[in-house]
Amino acid sequence: VTLLELVDRVLNKGIVLSGDITLSVAGVDLVYVGLRVLLASAGTLDRLANEGAS
Amino acid sequence: MIHLYAFASNLRALPAQTGIGGGSLETLAVEDADAVVSRVPKPDVSQEAILQHGLVVEALVDRCDGVVPARFGERFADDEALRAAVERLRPSLGERLRDLDGCVEIAVRVVDARERDSPSPTDGGGYMRAKLGELHERDAVAEALHVPLEREARASIVTPPRAGAVVHEGAYLVRRTGLGSFQERVDRYAGAHPELTVVCTGPWAPYSFAAGTEVAA
Numbered sequence A: 001v002t003l004l005e006l007v008d009r010v011l012n013k014g015i016v017l018s019g020d021i022t023l024s025v026a027g028v029d030l031v032y033v034g035l036r037v038l039l040a041s042a043g044t045l046d047r048l049a050n051e052g053a054s
Numbered sequence B: 001m002i003h004l005y006a007f008a009s010n011l012r013a014l015p016a017q018t019g020i021g022g023g024s025l026e027t028l029a030v031e032d033a034d035a036v037v038s039r040v041p042k043p044d045v046s047q048e049a050i051l052q053h054g055l056v057v058e059a060l061v062d063r064c065d066g067v068v069p070a071r072f073g074e075r076f077a078d079d080e081a082l083r084a085a086v087e088r089l090r091p092s093l094g095e096r097l098r099d100l101d102g103c104v105e106i107a108v109r110v111v112d113a114r115e116r117d118s119p120s121p122t123d124g125g126g127y128m129r130a131k132l133g134e135l136h137e138r139d140a141v142a143e144a145l146h147v148p149l150e151r152e153a154r155a156s157i158v159t160p161p162r163a164g165a166v167v168h169e170g171a172y173l174v175r176r177t178g179l180g181s182f183q184e185r186v187d188r189y190a191g192a193h194p195e196l197t198v199v200c201t202g203p204w205a206p207y208s209f210a211a212g213t214e215v216a217a
Helices: A002-012 A030-040 A042-053 B047-061 B079-087 B093-100 B124-152 B176-192
Strands: B002-009 B025-030 B033-039 B066-069 B103-111 B155-158 B166-175 B197-204
Touching: A002 B047, A002 B197, B002 B025, B002 B047, B002 B079, B002 B093, B025 B079, B033 B079, B033 B093, B047 B066, B047 B197, B066 B093, B103 B124, B103 B176, B124 B155, B124 B166, B124 B176, B166 B176, B176 B197
Parallel strands: none
Antiparallel strands: B002 B033, B002 B066, B025 B033, B103 B166, B103 B197, B155 B166
16 A cells, blocks of 8 residues: 555655646556556565665 | 756755666755755656655655655756746745645545445435445544544645545645644544544655645646
8 A cells, every 4th residue: 555655646746847747658648557567566666665765 | 857856945964865767866956945856867757766756755754844745757957947947836835845844744544345235226216325325424434533633734635535445535734743643543533443444654745735836837
């Protein structure tokens, strides 16, 4: 839950300065593609998170 | 190209970690705050980059008085482009930093995972009665949990419930000094309602409360 919540916050919330953030490539919304991929590889990301925190 | 992670007030020291793609973290003075950035050769939207962004922001929370996190994807050609964007912000960055000073975000979600006793309604009346039941449950949670939590918080944002078992989803801006009593309130509610699952996460950087600084297009 925590990892997904972090990703949700990072991608969908926070200050917006440029107003035209483009996270989509070839018409596919990368935010959501990203979240699906994240779900698939949460293990890898957990490892990264631990490495990043240590 | 500059990737922006967050703005920080009274930043004591940069976190030891590197930024996206291994670039060093840097600060850039804007208004009364520091923009925390790193140089990236090209836009990187990989999962690692997204996670790295989040980790840098989380690491900043403990190192300064106030943090305004940037949504992933804020990139600028150079320092001047970033400064110019900050100047256009309304309300100003300074105001927002003051609003968030000393505060963190706590997410609270209440899930009702119980199987419904009655079978799925097969007629319009039954459907509406079931819907009404869901609404009453949400009202009850709002009364017993959200109202007291709101009192403990400096601000709150409730996400309108989507279909499913989630009966309450809220983000609360809580003073660090008030985290203990906030947690107690959540625990008390969870203890009194063993039939519900209460998921409380945080403290987070105040992502949900930074969005109000959006520039009018």
